[in-house]
Amino acid sequence: MSKRSDAADVACAYRRTGIAPVSGIGRLKELTGREKEVLLLLGTGLGNRQLARELGIAERTVKAHIARIVEKLGQETRLQVAVLSVLAHGTLCVDSSCPCRHSALPPSIRNASAA
Numbered sequence: 033m034s035k036r037s038d039a040a041d042v043a044c045a046y047r048r049t050g051i052a053p054v055s056g057i058g059r060l061k062e063l064t065g066r067e068k069e070v071l072l073l074l075g076t077g078l079g080n081r082q083l084a085r086e087l088g089i090a091e092r093t094v095k096a097h098i099a100r101i102v103e104k105l106g107q108e109t110r111l112q113v114a115v116l117s118v119l120a121h122g123t124l125c126v127d128s129s130c131p132c133r134h135s136a137l138p139p140s141i142r143n144a145s146a147a
Contacts, residue, residue, distance in 0.1 A: 053115045056105030060120060063104055070097040072124045074110070075117030 046052045063071065073083055080098075084091040098110055107113050117124065121132055 051112075053112070054119055056107050056113070056116050057120055057123075059105050060123060063101065067097055067101050067104070068124055070094065071101050071113065071117045072121070074098065074101075074114050075121060075124075077114070 060068070070083065070087065073086060078086065080091050080094045083094045087094065098113070102108070102110065102113050105113060105116060107116065125132065
């Protein structure tokens with residue numbers, strides 16, 4: 033049985049792995065409007081088939097959009113991009129009455145990524 037370390041001895045998982053979910057936030061401005069729409073929907077957890085149905089496009093096109101989004105945001109996986117989508121919801125969502133427009137991002141990051 034392994035002994036659990038004191039909380040002070042445990043580094044932040046982001047520091048330990050060198051991966052921070054918000055690392056691609058500054059690159060949101062590189063996305064097209066359609067890519068932002070796909071990214072926002074990706075954060076809902078829908079699969080490719082459901083995304084295609086929601087967007088009115090082919091599943092193959094959804095896959096192509098996601099691949100470009102992953103690349104443009106400097107991420108490695110669809111999951112990393114989905115997490116980023118949730119964190120940046122307030123920046124990506126244009127619906128002013130959306131109850132989820134609050135964002136997990138601090139205002140300084142949110143404002144910088146909206147530029």
